[in-house]
Amino acid sequence: MKCSQTRAIQTHMITYPHLNFHKTLFGGQLMAWLDETAGIAAVRVSRAAIVTASVDHLDFLAPLKASHSVCIDAYVSGVGTRSMEIFAKVIGEDLFTGERYLAGTCFMTFVVPKGASLPERIEPETKEEQFICQGYKARKQARQAKRQESIDLAKNVDLDIPWNE
Template identity: 50%
Template structure:
């Protein structure tokens, strides 16, 4: 039996993680809404649990493929980050995050952000061969999100190729230690 035939299939639900937090004054930006970097950290933390739960292996963040801020989250609201696996490669794992804000005093809920992240399952001494399980959506939302995986993956591959080429042109010189800026221009 080949390794591809040995792959297990898991549902999106099996990788689902939900974290809810209250937004405090120290979480705010100058606009008096949740600081984007704080939300990014919450998403990465939650998504990493989904990726690890799905693969049952060591996973690291490979990229934040998209993060769309749709509605500001205010002080004293709650922020709920829900993540689950929506696509897999041989060792890569795509995780979808939806961020729901809630006005705690009224119960009004709103979609605050969505995000797609990619993680990579790494081999270890204990598990030198990585076989990431396939994913099977069950709900209408899961099917809709998972159906777009191939298109998002192609876009990621294209962007990664561009970034690798782009990185070759980025200088590592220390500008404040350089006598002139001539080496930074043509």
Template identity: 45%
Template sequence: MTAKPCSNSLAVKTSHVLPPDTNYHGTLFGGKLMAHIDDVAAIAAERHARKPVVTASTDSVDFLAPVKAGHSICVEAFVTWTHQTSMEVFVKVVTEDLLTGDRKVCTTAFMTFVAVDDNGRPVSVPEVYPETEQEKTLHTLAPTRAEQRKERRKQSKELAATFGTSFPWNKGV
């Protein structure tokens, strides 16, 4: 497989934030924003792999500024690093007050996707290489984030084993 630049996977989506998408504070529901993030990040991963993908993890979704009804969000995502069958995707969300033009980065996130075949089994993905200084920074730090992901997944599995499928107060459920 031929390596591809980060920029080949860039996916961008701009959406208007409408009142039904907001909470009682008049700001965008976090879950709604996370759905936009997952959607655009999956497009970037699939564009890179040219295979179907599944979400493997979300490292973090950091909400840095509120998104108000009537504003827009622009979700940008691209593949920053690959490892055999997985791809790390960086996501940045910018909110804009469409009346004043004021723009803020409201959210950043790292997500991991795995390319799969028709049977849902992981398949190899092309390597990715950075071109810009920002891409190089993300690419260089990616192995550290991958190790942190691996450790967090191990801890999640331990928690799942500890807690099982029910809690002490609902043994019969």
């Protein structure tokens, strides 16, 4: 399957309900849009119910301002037996001048249920896709190590909350 066959694109206008104290897009709103767009790409490759396993890496590179638009372009950049990695780029646009800028990048992992099948590989076509996909195996190894670290951490997290009365 080609990366382009999994591509999902969403565009939103940044308006006042989406702003933080700095009058730029609230990061949590961007994360919700990223999860939704990347989830569509994940379903396109799996044709099954998926679950977000992790936001592996999210870099906020430039603020997205009020009255600008934000375009999220996501595609599958690697597949395993039950998991897949999705790459998303966040492109801002000043709607009055037409200037576009890279506002962020993100890698996310989604998991399919047992019994669902994924293609053996994802085929990159463009120079960008080739660059992104070539790093999949190294990122997957780093994710697996981080997951074990998270499991070990969870074993030592105290669930008792000291409420102030």
